[in-house]
Amino acid sequence: MLGSVRWNLASGISGMLLTFLASFGNNGFAVSCLRGLYAFIAFFMLGYLIRVVLRGIVGTAPSEDWPDIQADPSVGGQVDFSTPDEGEDLNGLLRAQLDGSDNASGEAVGFAPFQPKKLASTQNLDPEELANALRHLSDSKE
Numbered sequence: 001m002l003g004s005v006r007w008n009l010a011s012g013i014s015g016m017l018l019t020f021l022a023s024f025g026n027n028g029f030a031v032s033c034l035r036g037l038y039a040f041i042a043f044f045m046l047g048y049l050i051r052v053v054l055r056g057i058v059g060t061a062p063s064e065d066w067p068d069i070q071a072d073p074s075v076g077g078q079v080d081f082s083t084p085d086e087g088e089d090l091n092g093l094l095r096a097q098l099d100g101s102d103n104a105s106g107e108a109v110g111f112a113p114f115q116p117k118k119l120a121s122t123q124n125l126d127p128e129e130l131a132n133a134l135r136h137l138s139d140s141k142e
Contacts, residue, residue: 008047015043 019039023032 007051008044011047011050012040012044015046016040 016036016039020032020036023035027035
């Protein structure tokens with residue numbers, strides 16, 4: 001792809017046709033052909049520019065730092081999907097649970113249910129104050 005002039009010709013012809021078709025509705029045949037020729041030249045040169053940039057990004061010569069894959073076909077041919085054996089770590093965690101120690105220090109932690117703090121308490125409020133608050137809320141909704 002990087003070294004072929006056919007890509008330049010294809011981009012030049014497609015640019016010429018698009019420009020000719022877009023220009024033919026508003027201009028005469030000669031002006032549309034001239035603009036199509038200009039577009040062909042511009043797109044042909046743009047194709048060269050794109051090829052030069054791609055050649056710089058992709059590169060053509062293999063680097064000396066990287067091993068030659070063609071010399072050794074087994075390189076990159078196999079992928080190891082096995083996971084490491086973590087049986088001892090799991091056994092240690094299970095032993096720690098059976099012994100009653102839940103943390104790394106070994107101290108026993110018993111079960112404690114979650115008891116969240118109350119945000120508001122209605123035990124110490126005056127009933128008259130609560131009634132006034134309800135009246136105020138019901139009046140503001142109307």
